[in-house]
Amino acid sequence: MTSKQQSSPHQFPDGSDAFPHRHLLGIAGLQPWEILFLLQEAGQWVDLNRKSSKHASRLEGLTVINAFFENSTRTLLSFEIAGKRMGADVVNMHAAHSSVKKGETLIDTAVTLNAMRADAIVIRHASSGAVSLIADKVDCPVLNAGDGSHEHPTQALLDALTIQRRKGDISGLTVTICGDIMHSRVARSNIYCLTTLGARVRVCAPPALLPAALDQMNVETFTDFNAALDGTDVVMMLRLQNERMSGDFIPSPREYHHLYGLTRDRLALAGEDALVMHPGPMNRGVEISSDVADDADRSAITEQVEMGVAVRMACLDVLTRRSRKVEGWS
């Protein structure tokens, strides 16, 4: 990298230097210009996706395997659509129907997938670090579609793209992430992504759902949601898992809503045109009230879903450029 490229993150190095990684396992460790490069690449696919004919042929003849070891509807669908719109042959593998249930180890499954000569593998797994374990054993690019409480990089990218399109430059914005930070891979990837791009990040959660040492990750920690909202430009709500709603983490959904639910009154504490986001699926009336979620002026929730397809198309394209021998990508 030359110093010029580092001082101006909006200029991208040539060819594969713009994104020199073989896999996309997480946002941690990415340079700002690498993130911005992926976002810029995604832009063209947003336009394509809004046309009546949504087909590109860049990945024609390539096989993409979506290996989902944890249940997912939205992310799986998003990756499947992304792959198909790029012209790839997309195959979905659900853990529920696979030999994983028969006791096969993750490594053996990885070796099996590799032997089928996929050109990219998209993996979701319930255990932190599982995706990088598989990535070490396969020859093709691996995309992390969520591993345990660790990372969900494409979610952070689609969130960043959404913010960028609504608010312009992310640098200097104040973003408040509220919800189950402790167990959330979405929160971690967003913290890495937004702080790398120069945003001020606040996280807010009941104390039992805040992990340790967050102050060392360049974020401000709150347990008072009202205080966290003060002057914020973006409010990102996280889903509260059903199994954590009553008992040891929080007393009840209604008490959670009382303290941490994003209502219209509360939203008034944020910046005047603060953007409301949620990775879905929402618990209406728990972490977010319906009138806020459905307010088209303030809520970017459906736009996030739209950006998700574009971002995943861009990631599949960029990561397969080496194997497709795109010029400058060796």
Place this chain on the structure above:
Amino acid sequence: MKKVFRSSKVLLPEQAEPQSTAIVTDGDRIVSVGEDQGPDTGEIVDFGDQILAPGIIDLAVFAIDKPAFHFGGITRAALMPDQSPVLDLPAMVKHSATEGKPDLWLHPIAAGTKSLEGKELAEIALMKEAGARAVATGRKWISDSGIMLKLLKYCASLDMPVIVHSEDQGLAGDAVATDGETATRLGLASAPASAEALSIARDIALLRECGARLHFRQVTTANGLELIRAAKKEGLPVTCGITPAHLFLSDIAVSDFRTFARLSPPLRAEEDRQACLEAVADGTIDVISSGHDPRGPEDKRLPFAESSPGMAGAETLLALSLSLVRDERISLNRLFELLSTNPGRILGVSAGSIAEGQDADFISVDVDAAWQVDNRKMAAAAGNTPFDKLPVQGRVRAMYKGGSAL
């Protein structure tokens, strides 16, 4: 038959520096130590200026792994009850007590409760008769304080030391790491380091109710060590140990989800590691052990939280511990108190120091010999060492168990 072993550097108890002297053995015992060997001596073995130290007594290990123990100069090892099946019956204790003989002596540690479940007392007296040298809670904590008190009282009456694992289960839960930046970044379930102090505090409080000898197998946090220090000052019969992992690695070692660094208790923050080094120097820590637990890929090549805790530590125990001497934290003599004398005393065996009446277990050590830890070339049953590729110094050159060369 008598034999004479000489060296210009023999580590003798109560001596600050290695001494030039001779050791006379008869059969498997040391009959005298000193220049005056008396008449009628047999074979003479001269080690020149190589260090002659008591054989290492490893308190404790999780597997019987003779090649690794012999590489590491370990002549005796106390075997934790966390076996499959659990060492909770006299027959199983008896079987493992004879497993390594004659060149390696194993001292089985009896499970304090049936299946280590912390609910019903195991047959401790019968297991003692079968050869158990101590009682342990395994890699677990007995959460029921009532059971724990009964166990301590019972063991006191049988004069059996109790070896405990110190992690409050309510706090530790299913944690696989210590609370901190590394665990948070990796998204690993973690527990506060105070889980250790909490459990030590309870056990010390229970100890005041009865007279058992209590050994905390691994104390790894500043707060935990402070409690041990205070209990010793109070005169309570407590001892504690540690492994080289907690002395030389902090939780940063689990970055990149390195399962070889998944240990129980988990690696701690750097401040706690520094506190452990201090506690070795000031005498709070009594024992350094390997915690040897070789685990193959089926247990370790898994997502971090699904992998088994434990490390192969027997081969690196001596070399890593010697760096405490090189860093001038402790003397060489003090190191062998930690590796041999104190474990021998806790187990109540006549070994662990070079003195008249003790078993003739000793090793000659080349403290400067350099080598590199390499997980592909280990003598152990598996190479799961968190110290892979680390250059170290110190090799065992010769080993005598009961007066016979191995």
